[in-house]
Amino acid sequence: MQGETTNFPNEMHTIEDFQAFHRWLDAQKGFATDIFLNMTMLSGEIGEVAQVLKQVYFMIDPAHTNQEVKTLEEALTIHRENLGQELADCLAYIFKLANYTGVDLQQAYLEKMAKNLHRTWKYKAEEE
Template identity: 40%
Template sequence: MEITKLQNEVDEWIKTIGVRYFNELTNMAMLTEEVGEVARIIARRYGEQSEKESDKTKDLGEELADVLFVTLCLANQTGTDLQKAFEEKMRVKTARDKNRHRENEKLK
């Protein structure tokens, strides 16, 4: 699915179910909170922290989807075309990193 389609789907949901967008500052705080929830799962499930019983039922996919949803909200309300931005980012990264990672001894 194209990112543009996702942005449109989120916008339609906000307009029909969500009433309105939270302001950008609130959404930034919410994004930070959601990223923190992802970090908690990663640190405890894949890192060195022990996982609490209450954390074992947390769904990483659900938390990543929360991050994506709020990111799409922020893009919509700031007039950012994420499809275009992502395509440009991939072009820049490909040009910049074409040989960089292959030549990195740490990755061999």
């Protein structure tokens, strides 16, 4: 796939563009627009992300590998393409769900992140 040029029916730069692409693709392919089915499909894709990350984990945890233990970066390098494909599938279903429910995902994202800038969480990632 790398190196191939794909001519999308629209520019693919913004969330709005991606939502428009998925409206077009759904119409072209006749995909089901049922929000409950698509939420189920998204859940399945999240499970596939988890499966890839499980493989990564098994490569870095000495208790789960009978081969040389890899660093996290080495394991991610091996699985990055597959992880990217599964994350892209998740993103596609998120765009589709936004379309089917009338959500302008770009606007919703900007509004939510503006709130998060001023939000305080009860937890923070521990310093490494």
